[in-house]
Amino acid sequence: MKIAVYPGSFDPITNGHVDILERTSPLFDKIIVAVVHNVYKQALFTPEERVALIEETTGHLGNIEVECFKGLLVDYLKEKDASIIIRGMRSLTDFEYESHMSMINKKLLPEVNTIFVMADSNYICVSSSGVKEAAMLGGDVSSMVPTAVTRELKRKLEQLSAK
Numbered sequence: 001m002k003i004a005v006y007p008g009s010f011d012p013i014t015n016g017h018v019d020i021l022e023r024t025s026p027l028f029d030k031i032i033v034a035v036v037h038n039v040y041k042q043a044l045f046t047p048e049e050r051v052a053l054i055e056e057t058t059g060h061l062g063n064i065e066v067e068c069f070k071g072l073l074v075d076y077l078k079e080k081d082a083s084i085i086i087r088g089m090r091s092l093t094d095f096e097y098e099s100h101m102s103m104i105n106k107k108l109l110p111e112v113n114t115i116f117v118m119a120d121s122n123y124i125c126v127s128s129s130g131v132k133e134a135a136m137l138g139g140d141v142s143s144m145v146p147t148a149v150t151r152e153l154k155r156k157l158e159q160l161s162a163k
């Protein structure tokens with residue numbers, strides 16, 4: 001069984017992430033989206049909320065599993081019997097960081113390979129952080145995220161403004 005892991009913060013999932021999954025889903029028997037709990041990044045959505053949004057927006061693909069993940073990525077890959085990491089690539093900045101990470105992961109676990117998928121030209125400028133910032137200031141982000149995410153961003157904004 002060919003299993004790949006797509007790790008990331010997904011805070012929240014955007015159309016750019018969904019597009020990467022739509023294009024890689026036919027290449028694997030199963031893709032596990034691993035929602036990373038990054039202690040250094042201030043998150044808007046809890047890991048559980050992010051998992052629920054990813055499940056809702058990728059259910060149509062049929063071979064996507066979503067889990068929260070903490071710890072070393074290569075240990076997680078071993079546990080899941082996966083040897084492929086999927087990452088999206090938007091810019092030279094992504095390239096520098098991603099190539100470095102892929103080399104570290106290969107040193108840690110030589111059988112692991114990272115595949116990089118170029119972002120669709122429509123989504124190159126789309127980032128979770130940009131979406132959050134615009135949405136929190138009242139901007140319309142509906143062209144950048146799935147409908148479920150627009151709905152949950154509105155709900156967060158209402159919760160925050162009620163405080």
Ligand code: ADP
Binds near residue numbers: 009090118120124126
């Ligand atoms: P991380 O904190 O690990 O960068 P993100 O959720 O920001 O988590 O991104 C997860 C992966 O998705 C990364 O490989 C990132 O480059 C990719 N990605 C993010 N936004 C887009 C996009 N708009 N198009 C394609 N890939 C993207």
